[in-house]
Amino acid sequence: MGIWILNGNVWNDAAGQMEVQHIRVVEGTIAEVTANKPDNTAGYEVIDASGKLVSAGFIDMHVHLREPGYEHKETIASGTRSAAKGGFTTIACMPNTRPVIDTPETVGFVLDKAQTEGIVKVLPYACITKNELGRELTDFAALKEAGAIGFTDDGVGVQNAQMMKDAMKLAASLELPIIAHCEDDTLVVGAPVNEGTFATKHGLKGIPNESEAIHVGRDILLAEATGVHYHVCHVSTEQSVRLIRLAKQIGIKVTAEVCPHHLLLSEEDIPSMDANWKMNPPLRSRRDVEACIEGLEDGTIDMVVTDHAPHSPEEKAKGMQLAPFGILGFETAFPLLYSKFVLTGKWTLGFLLDRMTKVPADVFGLAQGRLAPGSAADITIVDIEEERAVDPDTFLSKSRNTPFIGWKLRGWPVTTLVDGKVVWTE
Structure with a gap:
Protein backbone atom coordinates (compact mmCIF):
# COMPACT_ATOMS: atom_id res chain seq x y z
CA MET A 1 0.00 0.00 0.00
CA GLY A 2 1.26 3.46 -0.86
CA ILE A 3 0.85 6.75 0.99
CA TRP A 4 -0.69 10.08 0.05
CA ILE A 5 0.56 13.05 2.07
CA LEU A 6 -2.14 15.62 1.45
CA ASN A 7 -2.37 19.40 1.86
CA GLY A 8 1.25 19.92 2.96
CA ASN A 9 3.10 23.22 2.65
CA VAL A 10 6.13 22.61 0.44
CA TRP A 11 8.81 25.25 -0.08
CA ASN A 12 9.15 26.32 -3.73
CA ASP A 13 12.67 27.66 -4.32
CA ALA A 14 11.77 29.28 -7.63
CA ALA A 15 8.81 31.15 -6.18
CA GLY A 16 10.48 31.83 -2.83
CA GLN A 17 7.42 30.73 -0.88
CA MET A 18 5.46 27.74 0.37
CA GLU A 19 2.80 26.14 -1.79
CA VAL A 20 0.21 23.50 -0.96
CA GLN A 21 1.26 20.21 -2.53
CA HIS A 22 0.19 16.57 -2.37
CA ILE A 23 2.82 13.81 -2.34
CA ARG A 24 2.28 10.22 -3.44
CA VAL A 25 4.66 7.57 -2.14
CA VAL A 26 4.89 4.11 -3.72
CA GLU A 27 7.25 1.33 -2.62
CA GLY A 28 9.46 3.66 -0.61
CA THR A 29 9.90 6.20 -3.39
CA ILE A 30 8.28 9.57 -4.09
CA ALA A 31 6.12 8.91 -7.15
CA GLU A 32 4.45 12.29 -7.50
CA VAL A 33 4.46 15.83 -6.09
CA THR A 34 1.43 17.70 -7.38
CA ALA A 35 -0.72 20.77 -6.75
CA ASN A 36 -3.75 18.77 -7.88
CA LYS A 37 -5.44 17.04 -4.97
CA PRO A 38 -6.32 13.44 -5.89
CA ASP A 39 -10.00 12.62 -6.31
CA ASN A 40 -9.53 9.05 -5.13
CA THR A 41 -7.06 7.80 -2.49
CA ALA A 42 -8.50 4.29 -2.24
CA GLY A 43 -5.78 1.75 -1.49
CA TYR A 44 -3.49 4.38 0.01
CA GLU A 45 -2.71 5.34 3.58
CA VAL A 46 -3.51 9.05 3.92
CA ILE A 47 -1.54 11.52 6.04
CA ASP A 48 -3.22 14.92 6.32
CA ALA A 49 -0.47 17.53 6.57
CA SER A 50 -2.79 20.55 6.49
CA GLY A 51 -1.02 23.62 7.88
CA LYS A 52 2.24 21.71 8.26
CA LEU A 53 5.58 22.08 6.48
CA VAL A 54 6.55 19.03 4.41
CA SER A 55 10.25 18.75 3.63
CA ALA A 56 12.83 16.28 2.44
CA GLY A 57 14.13 14.48 5.52
CA PHE A 58 16.87 16.34 7.37
CA PHE A 364 28.80 14.06 0.37
CA GLY A 365 27.35 12.62 -2.84
CA LEU A 366 24.16 11.23 -1.29
CA ALA A 367 21.01 10.43 -3.24
CA GLN A 368 18.85 11.85 -0.44
CA GLY A 369 17.91 15.44 0.28
CA ARG A 370 15.22 16.27 -2.28
CA LEU A 371 11.45 16.18 -2.26
CA ALA A 372 11.09 15.13 -5.88
CA PRO A 373 9.71 12.23 -7.94
CA GLY A 374 12.18 9.36 -8.06
CA SER A 375 13.81 10.26 -4.75
CA ALA A 376 13.67 8.04 -1.70
CA ALA A 377 10.61 8.90 0.38
CA ASP A 378 12.63 10.31 3.28
CA ILE A 379 10.20 12.99 4.43
CA THR A 380 9.81 15.23 7.47
CA ILE A 381 6.54 16.92 8.46
CA VAL A 382 6.89 19.93 10.77
CA ASP A 383 4.38 21.92 12.84
CA ILE A 384 5.65 25.46 12.28
CA GLU A 385 2.88 27.09 14.33
CA GLU A 386 2.79 25.42 17.75
CA GLU A 387 5.08 26.94 20.35
CA ARG A 388 6.46 24.76 23.11
CA ALA A 389 9.33 24.82 25.56
CA VAL A 390 12.40 22.58 25.35
CA ASP A 391 11.85 19.84 27.93
CA PRO A 392 14.62 17.21 28.21
CA ASP A 393 12.22 14.82 29.96
CA THR A 394 10.46 14.38 26.61
CA PHE A 395 13.65 13.50 24.70
CA LEU A 396 14.01 10.06 23.14
CA SER A 397 17.77 10.21 23.62
CA LYS A 398 19.08 8.32 26.65
CA SER A 399 20.76 11.55 27.79
CA ARG A 400 19.51 15.00 28.80
CA ASN A 401 22.51 17.32 28.37
CA THR A 402 21.29 20.52 26.74
CA PRO A 403 21.74 24.22 27.54
CA PHE A 404 18.41 25.07 25.89
CA ILE A 405 16.10 23.94 28.71
CA GLY A 406 12.98 26.07 28.82
CA TRP A 407 13.55 27.88 25.52
CA LYS A 408 10.17 28.47 23.83
CA LEU A 409 10.40 27.50 20.18
CA ARG A 410 8.33 26.83 17.08
CA GLY A 411 9.04 24.43 14.24
CA TRP A 412 8.68 21.02 15.88
CA PRO A 413 8.79 17.91 13.65
CA VAL A 414 5.64 15.79 14.08
CA THR A 415 6.10 12.92 11.59
CA THR A 416 9.17 11.36 10.00
CA LEU A 417 9.21 8.86 7.12
CA VAL A 418 12.20 6.84 5.93
CA ASP A 419 11.86 5.03 2.60
CA GLY A 420 8.13 5.64 2.76
CA LYS A 421 7.69 4.12 6.21
CA VAL A 422 6.51 6.22 9.15
CA VAL A 423 9.30 5.70 11.70
CA TRP A 424 8.16 8.32 14.20
CA THR A 425 5.03 10.39 14.71
CA GLU A 426 3.42 12.38 17.49
Whole structure:
Protein backbone atom coordinates (compact mmCIF):
# COMPACT_ATOMS: atom_id res chain seq x y z
CA MET A 1 0.00 0.00 0.00
CA GLY A 2 1.26 3.46 -0.86
CA ILE A 3 0.85 6.75 0.99
CA TRP A 4 -0.69 10.08 0.05
CA ILE A 5 0.56 13.05 2.07
CA LEU A 6 -2.14 15.62 1.45
CA ASN A 7 -2.37 19.40 1.86
CA GLY A 8 1.25 19.92 2.96
CA ASN A 9 3.10 23.22 2.65
CA VAL A 10 6.13 22.61 0.44
CA TRP A 11 8.81 25.25 -0.08
CA ASN A 12 9.15 26.32 -3.73
CA ASP A 13 12.67 27.66 -4.32
CA ALA A 14 11.77 29.28 -7.63
CA ALA A 15 8.81 31.15 -6.18
CA GLY A 16 10.48 31.83 -2.83
CA GLN A 17 7.42 30.73 -0.88
CA MET A 18 5.46 27.74 0.37
CA GLU A 19 2.80 26.14 -1.79
CA VAL A 20 0.21 23.50 -0.96
CA GLN A 21 1.26 20.21 -2.53
CA HIS A 22 0.19 16.57 -2.37
CA ILE A 23 2.82 13.81 -2.34
CA ARG A 24 2.28 10.22 -3.44
CA VAL A 25 4.66 7.57 -2.14
CA VAL A 26 4.89 4.11 -3.72
CA GLU A 27 7.25 1.33 -2.62
CA GLY A 28 9.46 3.66 -0.61
CA THR A 29 9.90 6.20 -3.39
CA ILE A 30 8.28 9.57 -4.09
CA ALA A 31 6.12 8.91 -7.15
CA GLU A 32 4.45 12.29 -7.50
CA VAL A 33 4.46 15.83 -6.09
CA THR A 34 1.43 17.70 -7.38
CA ALA A 35 -0.72 20.77 -6.75
CA ASN A 36 -3.75 18.77 -7.88
CA LYS A 37 -5.44 17.04 -4.97
CA PRO A 38 -6.32 13.44 -5.89
CA ASP A 39 -10.00 12.62 -6.31
CA ASN A 40 -9.53 9.05 -5.13
CA THR A 41 -7.06 7.80 -2.49
CA ALA A 42 -8.50 4.29 -2.24
CA GLY A 43 -5.78 1.75 -1.49
CA TYR A 44 -3.49 4.38 0.01
CA GLU A 45 -2.71 5.34 3.58
CA VAL A 46 -3.51 9.05 3.92
CA ILE A 47 -1.54 11.52 6.04
CA ASP A 48 -3.22 14.92 6.32
CA ALA A 49 -0.47 17.53 6.57
CA SER A 50 -2.79 20.55 6.49
CA GLY A 51 -1.02 23.62 7.88
CA LYS A 52 2.24 21.71 8.26
CA LEU A 53 5.58 22.08 6.48
CA VAL A 54 6.55 19.03 4.41
CA SER A 55 10.25 18.75 3.63
CA ALA A 56 12.83 16.28 2.44
CA GLY A 57 14.13 14.48 5.52
CA PHE A 58 16.87 16.34 7.37
CA ILE A 59 20.47 15.11 6.99
CA ASP A 60 23.00 15.34 9.83
CA MET A 61 26.58 14.61 8.81
CA HIS A 62 28.10 14.80 12.31
CA VAL A 63 26.61 12.77 15.17
CA HIS A 64 27.70 10.56 18.05
CA LEU A 65 25.69 7.38 18.65
CA ARG A 66 28.17 6.14 21.32
CA GLU A 67 27.73 2.44 20.51
CA PRO A 68 29.86 0.35 20.88
CA GLY A 69 31.23 1.00 24.34
CA TYR A 70 29.26 3.91 25.74
CA GLU A 71 25.75 2.48 25.74
CA HIS A 72 24.94 4.26 29.03
CA LYS A 73 25.04 7.53 27.05
CA GLU A 74 23.29 6.43 23.86
CA THR A 75 22.77 3.42 21.61
CA ILE A 76 22.17 3.13 17.90
CA ALA A 77 18.55 2.29 18.76
CA SER A 78 17.97 5.28 21.06
CA GLY A 79 20.04 7.66 18.96
CA THR A 80 18.19 6.93 15.74
CA ARG A 81 14.86 7.37 17.52
CA SER A 82 16.04 10.71 18.85
CA ALA A 83 17.14 11.63 15.32
CA ALA A 84 13.77 10.65 13.85
CA LYS A 85 11.95 12.76 16.45
CA GLY A 86 14.12 15.69 15.36
CA GLY A 87 13.15 15.13 11.72
CA PHE A 88 16.45 13.56 10.65
CA THR A 89 16.28 10.66 8.20
CA THR A 90 20.01 10.26 7.44
CA ILE A 91 22.82 10.64 9.97
CA ALA A 92 26.60 10.09 9.79
CA CYS A 93 28.13 8.73 12.99
CA MET A 94 31.59 9.49 14.32
CA PRO A 95 34.06 6.69 15.11
CA ASN A 96 35.30 7.72 18.60
CA THR A 97 33.48 4.85 20.30
CA ARG A 98 35.13 2.08 22.37
CA PRO A 99 36.42 0.21 20.51
CA VAL A 100 36.90 2.93 17.93
CA ILE A 101 35.62 2.29 14.42
CA ASP A 102 38.98 1.53 12.82
CA THR A 103 38.46 -1.95 11.33
CA PRO A 104 36.06 -3.44 8.78
CA GLU A 105 34.54 -5.47 11.63
CA THR A 106 33.58 -2.40 13.66
CA VAL A 107 32.17 -0.67 10.56
CA GLY A 108 30.14 -3.82 9.96
CA PHE A 109 28.95 -3.82 13.57
CA VAL A 110 27.53 -0.32 13.22
CA LEU A 111 25.86 -1.07 9.91
CA ASP A 112 24.36 -4.32 11.21
CA LYS A 113 23.05 -2.62 14.36
CA ALA A 114 21.61 0.21 12.31
CA GLN A 115 19.85 -2.30 10.08
CA THR A 116 18.37 -4.36 12.92
CA GLU A 117 17.79 -1.75 15.64
CA GLY A 118 17.94 1.67 13.99
CA ILE A 119 15.05 3.49 12.35
CA VAL A 120 16.88 6.08 10.21
CA LYS A 121 19.72 5.72 7.71
CA VAL A 122 23.13 5.52 9.42
CA LEU A 123 26.35 6.27 7.52
CA PRO A 124 29.53 5.40 9.45
CA TYR A 125 32.79 7.29 9.33
CA ALA A 126 35.98 5.36 10.11
CA CYS A 127 39.12 6.51 11.91
CA ILE A 128 42.06 8.09 10.15
CA THR A 129 44.54 6.49 12.55
CA LYS A 130 44.45 3.24 14.50
CA ASN A 131 42.78 3.75 17.89
CA GLU A 132 42.74 7.48 17.06
CA LEU A 133 46.27 7.68 18.46
CA GLY A 134 47.76 9.52 15.50
CA ARG A 135 50.57 7.00 15.03
CA GLU A 136 49.55 4.69 12.18
CA LEU A 137 46.99 4.99 9.39
CA THR A 138 44.10 2.58 9.25
CA ASP A 139 43.40 0.41 6.20
CA PHE A 140 41.40 2.96 4.22
CA ALA A 141 40.62 0.64 1.31
CA ALA A 142 39.27 -2.13 3.56
CA LEU A 143 37.23 0.39 5.56
CA LYS A 144 35.70 1.81 2.37
CA GLU A 145 34.88 -1.71 1.22
CA ALA A 146 33.15 -2.34 4.57
CA GLY A 147 30.96 0.74 4.12
CA ALA A 148 32.79 3.74 5.63
CA ILE A 149 31.88 7.00 3.86
CA GLY A 150 34.94 9.01 4.96
CA PHE A 151 37.74 9.21 7.50
CA THR A 152 38.06 11.24 10.70
CA ASP A 153 39.69 11.13 14.10
CA ASP A 154 36.86 13.24 15.49
CA GLY A 155 37.31 14.07 19.15
CA VAL A 156 41.05 14.61 18.67
CA GLY A 157 42.99 16.42 16.00
CA VAL A 158 45.58 14.62 13.89
CA GLN A 159 48.63 16.33 15.37
CA ASN A 160 51.29 15.16 12.90
CA ALA A 161 51.23 17.05 9.58
CA GLN A 162 52.95 14.24 7.65
CA MET A 163 50.38 11.76 8.99
CA MET A 164 47.56 14.02 7.81
CA LYS A 165 49.16 14.52 4.39
CA ASP A 166 49.57 10.76 3.96
CA ALA A 167 45.93 10.27 5.00
CA MET A 168 44.76 12.86 2.49
CA LYS A 169 46.72 11.25 -0.36
CA LEU A 170 45.22 7.87 0.45
CA ALA A 171 41.67 9.21 0.84
CA ALA A 172 41.97 11.11 -2.44
CA SER A 173 43.03 7.94 -4.24
CA LEU A 174 39.86 6.26 -2.95
CA GLU A 175 37.68 9.31 -3.74
CA LEU A 176 36.57 9.66 -0.12
CA PRO A 177 36.76 12.76 2.11
CA ILE A 178 38.86 13.57 5.13
CA ILE A 179 36.66 15.04 7.88
CA ALA A 180 38.81 16.98 10.32
CA HIS A 181 38.43 17.79 13.99
CA CYS A 182 40.75 20.80 14.08
CA GLU A 183 42.54 21.22 17.39
CA ASP A 184 46.18 21.73 18.29
CA ASP A 185 46.65 19.74 21.50
CA THR A 186 49.53 21.86 22.76
CA LEU A 187 47.17 24.83 23.14
CA VAL A 188 44.22 23.15 24.85
CA VAL A 189 45.43 20.70 27.51
CA GLY A 190 43.28 20.98 30.63
CA ALA A 191 41.08 23.81 29.30
CA PRO A 192 37.29 23.35 29.58
CA VAL A 193 36.02 26.60 28.02
CA ASN A 194 36.93 29.34 25.55
CA GLU A 195 39.84 31.63 26.29
CA GLY A 196 37.80 34.73 27.08
CA THR A 197 35.58 36.49 29.59
CA PHE A 198 34.02 33.41 31.20
CA ALA A 199 37.38 31.69 31.71
CA THR A 200 38.86 34.83 33.21
CA LYS A 201 35.90 35.37 35.55
CA HIS A 202 36.04 31.81 36.88
CA GLY A 203 39.81 31.31 36.91
CA LEU A 204 39.77 28.62 34.22
CA LYS A 205 42.33 27.84 31.55
CA GLY A 206 40.92 28.76 28.16
CA ILE A 207 40.87 27.17 24.70
CA PRO A 208 42.15 29.84 22.27
CA ASN A 209 40.73 30.42 18.80
CA GLU A 210 44.08 29.67 17.20
CA SER A 211 43.97 26.08 18.51
CA GLU A 212 41.29 25.43 15.87
CA ALA A 213 42.46 27.80 13.15
CA ILE A 214 46.06 26.53 13.11
CA HIS A 215 44.86 23.08 12.03
CA VAL A 216 42.37 24.53 9.55
CA GLY A 217 45.15 26.51 7.88
CA ARG A 218 47.59 23.61 7.88
CA ASP A 219 45.03 21.20 6.47
CA ILE A 220 43.91 23.59 3.73
CA LEU A 221 47.49 23.69 2.45
CA LEU A 222 47.70 19.89 2.64
CA ALA A 223 44.39 19.55 0.83
CA GLU A 224 45.68 21.83 -1.91
CA ALA A 225 48.78 19.62 -2.25
CA THR A 226 46.86 16.33 -2.31
CA GLY A 227 43.59 17.19 -4.05
CA VAL A 228 41.49 15.52 -1.35
CA HIS A 229 37.97 16.61 -0.44
CA TYR A 230 38.69 18.20 2.94
CA HIS A 231 35.75 18.84 5.28
CA VAL A 232 36.11 20.95 8.43
CA CYS A 233 34.10 19.84 11.46
CA HIS A 234 32.11 22.18 13.74
CA VAL A 235 33.62 25.53 12.74
CA SER A 236 33.55 27.94 15.68
CA THR A 237 36.02 30.81 15.10
CA GLU A 238 36.28 33.90 12.93
CA GLN A 239 39.81 32.89 11.91
CA SER A 240 38.64 29.48 10.66
CA VAL A 241 35.85 31.09 8.63
CA ARG A 242 38.34 33.52 7.09
CA LEU A 243 40.74 30.72 6.11
CA ILE A 244 38.00 28.52 4.61
CA ARG A 245 36.65 31.48 2.64
CA LEU A 246 40.08 32.15 1.15
CA ALA A 247 40.58 28.46 0.34
CA LYS A 248 37.29 28.34 -1.55
CA GLN A 249 38.12 31.53 -3.43
CA ILE A 250 41.30 29.98 -4.83
CA GLY A 251 39.63 26.68 -5.72
CA ILE A 252 40.76 24.30 -2.99
CA LYS A 253 38.27 21.48 -2.43
CA VAL A 254 37.21 22.37 1.11
CA THR A 255 33.77 22.22 2.70
CA ALA A 256 32.64 23.00 6.22
CA GLU A 257 29.89 22.63 8.79
CA VAL A 258 28.57 24.58 11.77
CA CYS A 259 26.39 23.61 14.74
CA PRO A 260 23.26 25.42 15.96
CA HIS A 261 24.91 26.22 19.30
CA HIS A 262 27.78 28.05 17.60
CA LEU A 263 25.24 30.15 15.68
CA LEU A 264 23.09 30.96 18.70
CA LEU A 265 25.27 31.09 21.82
CA SER A 266 28.44 32.82 22.91
CA GLU A 267 30.51 32.54 26.07
CA GLU A 268 28.60 35.57 27.37
CA ASP A 269 25.46 33.40 27.55
CA ILE A 270 26.94 30.80 29.92
CA PRO A 271 25.03 31.39 33.18
CA SER A 272 27.12 29.35 35.62
CA MET A 273 29.56 26.46 35.96
CA ASP A 274 26.82 24.12 34.70
CA ALA A 275 28.55 21.57 32.43
CA ASN A 276 25.54 21.41 30.11
CA TRP A 277 27.20 24.49 28.61
CA LYS A 278 30.50 22.65 28.07
CA MET A 279 31.19 21.59 24.51
CA ASN A 280 34.13 21.22 22.11
CA PRO A 281 34.70 23.51 20.32
CA PRO A 282 33.59 25.73 23.20
CA LEU A 283 31.17 28.62 22.98
CA ARG A 284 33.25 31.49 21.61
CA SER A 285 32.88 35.29 21.52
CA ARG A 286 30.02 37.22 19.90
CA ARG A 287 32.45 38.16 17.13
CA ASP A 288 32.97 34.48 16.37
CA VAL A 289 29.23 33.79 16.41
CA GLU A 290 28.64 36.59 13.90
CA ALA A 291 31.46 35.28 11.71
CA CYS A 292 29.93 31.79 11.68
CA ILE A 293 26.51 33.19 10.76
CA GLU A 294 28.03 35.27 7.97
CA GLY A 295 30.05 32.26 6.80
CA LEU A 296 26.94 30.12 6.51
CA GLU A 297 25.05 32.89 4.75
CA ASP A 298 27.74 33.54 2.13
CA GLY A 299 28.46 29.85 1.45
CA THR A 300 31.85 29.68 3.16
CA ILE A 301 30.24 27.17 5.54
CA ASP A 302 28.14 24.67 3.62
CA MET A 303 25.81 23.01 6.06
CA VAL A 304 24.36 22.74 9.55
CA VAL A 305 25.11 19.66 11.67
CA THR A 306 24.18 18.93 15.28
CA ASP A 307 27.31 17.24 16.69
CA HIS A 308 24.75 15.37 18.82
CA ALA A 309 26.93 14.34 21.79
CA PRO A 310 25.03 12.57 24.58
CA HIS A 311 26.45 12.15 28.09
CA SER A 312 24.82 10.76 31.22
CA PRO A 313 23.55 13.10 33.96
CA GLU A 314 26.14 11.63 36.32
CA GLU A 315 28.97 12.57 33.96
CA LYS A 316 27.70 16.10 33.40
CA ALA A 317 27.23 16.55 37.17
CA LYS A 318 31.02 16.51 37.60
CA GLY A 319 31.12 20.22 36.78
CA MET A 320 32.72 22.43 34.16
CA GLN A 321 36.30 21.32 34.74
CA LEU A 322 35.80 17.53 34.93
CA ALA A 323 32.66 16.76 32.91
CA PRO A 324 33.00 15.55 29.31
CA PHE A 325 32.47 17.93 26.38
CA GLY A 326 29.24 17.83 24.40
CA ILE A 327 25.53 18.57 24.19
CA LEU A 328 22.53 16.94 22.56
CA GLY A 329 21.39 18.16 19.16
CA PHE A 330 18.84 16.06 17.30
CA GLU A 331 15.59 17.07 18.97
CA THR A 332 16.16 20.83 19.15
CA ALA A 333 18.14 21.68 15.98
CA PHE A 334 15.35 22.62 13.60
CA PRO A 335 13.12 24.41 16.14
CA LEU A 336 16.11 26.47 17.33
CA LEU A 337 17.16 27.60 13.87
CA TYR A 338 13.62 28.09 12.58
CA SER A 339 12.65 30.19 15.60
CA LYS A 340 15.81 32.27 15.83
CA PHE A 341 16.58 32.85 12.15
CA VAL A 342 13.52 32.17 9.97
CA LEU A 343 10.79 33.62 12.20
CA THR A 344 12.94 36.70 12.81
CA GLY A 345 13.26 37.27 9.05
CA LYS A 346 17.04 36.82 8.91
CA TRP A 347 16.82 33.71 6.71
CA THR A 348 14.23 32.35 4.34
CA LEU A 349 12.79 28.96 5.14
CA GLY A 350 14.32 27.68 1.91
CA PHE A 351 17.80 28.76 3.01
CA LEU A 352 17.54 26.77 6.23
CA LEU A 353 16.01 23.70 4.58
CA ASP A 354 18.72 23.59 1.90
CA ARG A 355 21.48 23.56 4.52
CA MET A 356 19.82 20.67 6.34
CA THR A 357 18.88 18.63 3.24
CA LYS A 358 20.09 19.34 -0.28
CA VAL A 359 23.51 20.84 0.48
CA PRO A 360 24.82 18.08 2.78
CA ALA A 361 23.54 15.52 0.26
CA ASP A 362 25.39 17.25 -2.57
CA VAL A 363 28.61 17.73 -0.58
CA PHE A 364 28.80 14.06 0.37
CA GLY A 365 27.35 12.62 -2.84
CA LEU A 366 24.16 11.23 -1.29
CA ALA A 367 21.01 10.43 -3.24
CA GLN A 368 18.85 11.85 -0.44
CA GLY A 369 17.91 15.44 0.28
CA ARG A 370 15.22 16.27 -2.28
CA LEU A 371 11.45 16.18 -2.26
CA ALA A 372 11.09 15.13 -5.88
CA PRO A 373 9.71 12.23 -7.94
CA GLY A 374 12.18 9.36 -8.06
CA SER A 375 13.81 10.26 -4.75
CA ALA A 376 13.67 8.04 -1.70
CA ALA A 377 10.61 8.90 0.38
CA ASP A 378 12.63 10.31 3.28
CA ILE A 379 10.20 12.99 4.43
CA THR A 380 9.81 15.23 7.47
CA ILE A 381 6.54 16.92 8.46
CA VAL A 382 6.89 19.93 10.77
CA ASP A 383 4.38 21.92 12.84
CA ILE A 384 5.65 25.46 12.28
CA GLU A 385 2.88 27.09 14.33
CA GLU A 386 2.79 25.42 17.75
CA GLU A 387 5.08 26.94 20.35
CA ARG A 388 6.46 24.76 23.11
CA ALA A 389 9.33 24.82 25.56
CA VAL A 390 12.40 22.58 25.35
CA ASP A 391 11.85 19.84 27.93
CA PRO A 392 14.62 17.21 28.21
CA ASP A 393 12.22 14.82 29.96
CA THR A 394 10.46 14.38 26.61
CA PHE A 395 13.65 13.50 24.70
CA LEU A 396 14.01 10.06 23.14
CA SER A 397 17.77 10.21 23.62
CA LYS A 398 19.08 8.32 26.65
CA SER A 399 20.76 11.55 27.79
CA ARG A 400 19.51 15.00 28.80
CA ASN A 401 22.51 17.32 28.37
CA THR A 402 21.29 20.52 26.74
CA PRO A 403 21.74 24.22 27.54
CA PHE A 404 18.41 25.07 25.89
CA ILE A 405 16.10 23.94 28.71
CA GLY A 406 12.98 26.07 28.82
CA TRP A 407 13.55 27.88 25.52
CA LYS A 408 10.17 28.47 23.83
CA LEU A 409 10.40 27.50 20.18
CA ARG A 410 8.33 26.83 17.08
CA GLY A 411 9.04 24.43 14.24
CA TRP A 412 8.68 21.02 15.88
CA PRO A 413 8.79 17.91 13.65
CA VAL A 414 5.64 15.79 14.08
CA THR A 415 6.10 12.92 11.59
CA THR A 416 9.17 11.36 10.00
CA LEU A 417 9.21 8.86 7.12
CA VAL A 418 12.20 6.84 5.93
CA ASP A 419 11.86 5.03 2.60
CA GLY A 420 8.13 5.64 2.76
CA LYS A 421 7.69 4.12 6.21
CA VAL A 422 6.51 6.22 9.15
CA VAL A 423 9.30 5.70 11.70
CA TRP A 424 8.16 8.32 14.20
CA THR A 425 5.03 10.39 14.71
CA GLU A 426 3.42 12.38 17.49
